[in-house]
Amino acid sequence: MQIDARDRLILSLLQADCRLSNAELAEKVGMSASACWRRVRTFEDEGIIKRYRAEISAEGVGFTFQALVHVHLTRHNPEHLAGFVAAVEARPEVQDCYATTGQADYYLRVLCRDIAAYNLFLEDFLFNLPAVASAQTNVVLREIKRSQAISM
Template identity: 55%
Template sequence: MDQIDLTEIDRGIIRALQQDCRLPNAQLAERVGMSASACWRRMRLLEEAGVISGYAATVDPDRAGLEFQAIVHVKLARHDRDAVKRVMAELNIRPEVVECYAVTGQYDYHLRVICADMAAYRRFLDDFLFRLPAIESAQTNVVLEAIKRRSVIPV
């Protein structure tokens, strides 16, 4: 899908929905200064264009009993297409991996992993990550404290 040019009203809609995705359409329209029907149509266009890709609740991992977080730097031993596809497919189905980025530099991927505790993380490594044949190594940086945790995109 091609990128669309966002208007200031589009940006207002996006900012408001990122603050509260449960905002009723009438209130959203009022905030951005347009009619409810025009706002609804514009919101649907943003969804269809993939600018708005979904709606979700923000969950505090600690309060949900997920007290272990880590940034895991992964290096592949092989970069052939099949090996990379398998790693990506496996990472995508693991609930502990909440974010995965292909990066430049010393490592191939950076993962954000959330688990209940250190024992659960150890099982993730031993029973999953290190069993993938394309994985050469993984370096773990344990998150001591979340200083800034936001899912809001600055539009």
């Protein structure tokens, strides 16, 4: 799909505030409401817009512990990898998971209520996965920059 300057503007505005009404969005980009609605609908159908959501403050709802976890696997066979991925996808504490090159096989961003909850996550979940050989934790002291938005 070809993305032009007006499309980039629509996407930027929706990333900044997905609660904009179609009429407000159309006015800001200089389009008719019906043409704007069709364009947004195409972005949704093409998978360019994946979802709409509210950004919640973790601390505001009681989640005060965040860590980056470097996971090393024991084996790289498809069965163990599939089991690891499925288990990680199902855990609400795991906010993000990346398969990477370098020292660790996977990097997880884990969010918990406190250090005790994180310890349970490690002992009752992560260290019980057959594919996991070891994990190294880096505790997040403070967040400097975090963005879900893609710069258009």
